[in-house]
Amino acid sequence: MGKSTEELYSEAEKKLRQEHGRAVKQIREELKTTKQKADSSLHLKKGSKRDLTDFPKDMQVEESEEGRILTINVGPQHPGSGHFRLVVQVDGDIIVGVDPDPGYVHRGEEKMCEYRNWIQNIPHLERPMIxxxxxxxxxxCLACEEIAxxxxxxxxxxxxxxxxxxxxxxxxxxxxxxxxxxxxxxxxxxxxxxxxxxxxxxxxxxxxxxxxxxxxxxxxxxxxxxxxxxxxxxxxxxxxxxxxxxxxxxxxxxxxxxxxxxxxxxxxxxxxxxxxxxxxxxxxxxxxxxxxxxxxxxxxxxxxxxxxxxxxxxxxxxxxxxxxxxxxxxxxxxxxxxxxxxxxxxxxxxPNPRGPAGESFKRVEAGRGEVAYYVVSDGTPKPYRVKISPPSFRQIPAMSRLLKGARLxxxxxxxxxxxxxxxxxxx
Amino acid sequence: MSSKAAQSEQEKSQSKEVETEEQKIQKREEPKIEILPLEKSIVDKITTKFGDKVTLVYAKPKRIKFNITTEDVVDFARFLHDEIKFDQPISVTGIDYPKDNIIEVVYHIGCCTVPEYRSSVFAFALRLPRDSPNTLTLISVYSGVEYHERETFEMLGVIFKGHPNLQRLLLPEDWADIPPLRKDFGIKGR
Incomplete structure (x- = not known):
């Protein structure tokens, strides 16, 4: 019982420091080895995909020869994109690849047209662009008028x-x-x-x-x-x-x-x-x-x-x-x-208007550009085929062209x- | 006898009336419009270049349609783009005709550069067999048709050879049915 409380304290402190030092050393060494491992794997496996996260494959970090390319999903819930998904690949903050993915609000308007007559088709054709x-x-309407x-x-x-x-x-x-x-x-x-x-x-x-x-x-x-x-x-x-x-x-x-x-x-x-x-x-x-x-x-x-x-x-x-x-x-x-x-x-x-068999291609200028309809009739009251070529669909190729090389x-x-x-x- | 004769006359007259109505409908179907000079110049250029390989469907004012074959499609599009200057892709439509066992793929091409053609829309159609609808992609000529062709692929099952990314576009990824715009795909309850 010769030791005073102060000595006891100092001994305990020493022990703690040693342990702490050992622990720090150990952690540092572990970090070093993992870093070396990571570096070596980076070095060896250039261009290969590595599972860094549990995210789906689209969203994982990909290592390529130019550096690390990150794939980001923009949408379909993102408020900036509407109901639309853009798969964007970025290198730093430069966009290097874009894959537009529409279709989240596809309702089959063209198929619906084949089951309804000319007049019944009016209300649902407005729904894509309210x-x-x-x-x-x-x-x-212009196409129907030409056919009939x-x-x-x-x-x-x-x-x-x-x-x-x-x-x-x-x-x-x-x-x-x-x-x-x-x-x-x-x-x-x-x-x-x-x-x-x-x-x-x-x-x-x-x-x-x-x-x-x-x-x-x-x-x-x-x-x-x-x-x-x-x-x-x-x-x-x-x-x-x-x-x-x-x-x-x-x-x-x-x-x-x-x-x-x-x-x-x-x-x-x-x-x-x-x-x-x-x-x-x-x-x-x-x-x-x-x-x-x-x-x-x-x-x-x-x-x-x-x-x-x-x-x-x-x-x-x-x-x-x-x-x-x-x-x-x-x-x-x-x-x-x-x-x-x-x-x-x-x-x-x-009551059930119909025209002879024939086809019509009509286009008008709307707010977003040229809306074109290709209507084919086989002489029955229902159109045989209605193709809508909306301006928004035609804008998609420009999207990937313009976004490549731009900043995020x-x-x-x-x-x-x-x-x-x-x-x-x-x- | 007289009554029978009268009946037959009546029948004849009825049949005549029916015929006349049919004739009227036929007249409405095919109004004989002379091809206007502008359209005629375009049609002439194409017929001199391709001859019997292509057939004219109609040449209405501002609207021309040709039927072409799969072998010529790229040459035809190249000629249309480079020589006649129809340079703006507007739409690609697939139409299913199960009675004729044919799927028709119609390209609609507009013009932005030549002032006199700007009001016209040129259409050319490929009539493909319904069992194996294969054709060549036109991305090398009109880069804008990429997404239109993808849509036609998923909606009607037309395969565009040489397309760099022929995948589903609008349909869900787990779609496991026949292409929905084919006529034998029915809507429930209809």
Whole structure:
């Protein structure tokens, strides 16, 4: 019992330190050996896959000769992509490979068409694109009219143009709002969503429904415009034009927006044509191609409007073209309201309309680009085959082309500039 | 006798009426439209190049359709792209005709560069046997048809040889039925 408490303490401390030192040494050695092992395996097995995690094979780290490539799933639950999955491979933060994987909202619209007659097909064909329901239905009506040789009254043609332009603005405002929030601009989310309501009210006044109108039918439109429509539309459009001017100040000249979009994701004109992209994406690359001008349907040949193009082909141009087109839409609607004649709005069809055997390929310019329908009839009341070629589906090849070589942070900016709508692409 | 004769006359007159209606329908089916000069120039260019290998289906205003064979498909597309300048792929459609035992694959091609052709859409169709629908991919000419061909592959079972990534696109990965846009695939309850 000669040892004092202090000595006891110091001995205990010594022992602890020794043990601790041993433990640290051991840990260090273990680390060293594992590191050596890892290095040697890296060195030996270049280009092979190693199971680092329990994730599925798609998501594992892959070692290649250029370095470590990580595969990331973007979507289908990611709020930035909609119901759509992008398998992105990144090296650091540079995207080296993209595999678009649509199909999460495939509903078999084309198969459904074969089981319903011409009129029954109207409501469900709008479902792929409820934000622009007139645009997606328009070519179907045109194709039916060509096959069954139906005359459309002049007033109905004007109403169709008015409604399709209103719907175009409704879609573009929705898109602009989401584009704003994904570039971190909350005001640009609130403003277009609020202004869109006014246009939806206008559409509701004419059709009775806010988004899915089922307003166009083969042979015209379902019902006439109410008497007070013209005054209200002009008032609404003047206000909308005033708001569009403000959008430019807050969003399109915003240095943050310019930094994120200018010179990002450049698509050349030749690539744009060969990849088959349409609409604002094509016109942003300098190709002046608008179905309303090159192949006018209904009354577009009697209207005076401009087709906007930009030569840069970057993300900024793709975001700016729809904005300019909203001004043109206002211009077109006002001209139609001036020129619209009085008369019937619908050619009455029989209870189960049918045409002779034949086929028709019709296309119109909607908010996202060219919507094309290929309708084949065998003379029965039901169409034999309906093929929808929506603009969103045609935008997919451009996606993988543009994202390769871009930074991961640029992905939302490029993705949303393509006006892609997953539900429409899947049908 | 007279009553029988009257009946036969009535029948004749009825049959005549039926015939006239049919004739009307036939007239509506095939309205004889003369081929306009613009379409005629395109048709002439193709017939001089390919001769009997291709057949003209119709040449309506702004819409032309040809039937071609699988052997010529790449040459035909190359000629259409390089010489006539139809350069924008619009859609690829597969249509099933079980009565004729044929699957038709229709390519619709538009034009963005030549001003007078920009309103036209050119279609060419391949009529493939339903048992083994094989054709060649056109990605080397129109790179945009990649996803359209993948869709036609899964929806109708058409195999595009030479396609770099011929996999399912829209259908679920565990789809274990016949291609759904074939006519013998029925919807439940219909």
């Amino acid at each position: 934000a622009d329901s007139c645009g997606i239905l328009y070519p179907f 040789n139906i005359e459309v009254p002049q007033r109905a043609k004007y109403i169709r143009v008015i409604m399709s332009e209103i719907n175009k603005c409704i879609f573009e405002l929705y898109w602009l709002g989401i584009y704003g929030i994904f570039l971190g601009h909350s005001t640009m989310f609130m403003w277009p969503m609020g202004d869109r309501e006014l246009l939806i009210d206008l559409a509701e006044m004419a059709t009775g429904a806010r988004v899915t109108h089922a307003y166009f039918v083969p042979g015209g439109v379902r019902n006439d415009l109410p008497d007070s429509f013209k005054d209200r539309a002009i008032r609404q459009l003047d206000y909308f034009k005033h708001r569009l001017d403000q959008y430019k100040d807050i969003f399109y000249t915003n240095p943050l927006f310019l930094d994120r979009t200018e010179g990002v994701g450049i698509l050349s004109a030749n690539d744009a044509i060969n990849l088959g992209v349409t609409g604002p994406v094509l016109r942003a690359s300098g190709v002046e191609h608008d179905i309303r001008k090159v192949e006018p349907y209904d009354v577009y040949d009697q209207l005076d409007f401009q087709v906007h193009t930009m030569k840069t082909g970057d993300t900024y141009a793709r975001a700016y073209i729809p904005y300019l087109e909203m001004y043109e839409s206002i211009n077109i609607i006002k001209q139609c309201l001036e020129k619209i004649p009085i008369g019937p709005v619908r050619t009455k069809l029989g 942070a640029d992905m939302p900016a490029i993705y949303w500039s393509l006006n892609y709508w997953p539900v429409e692409a899947d049908r």
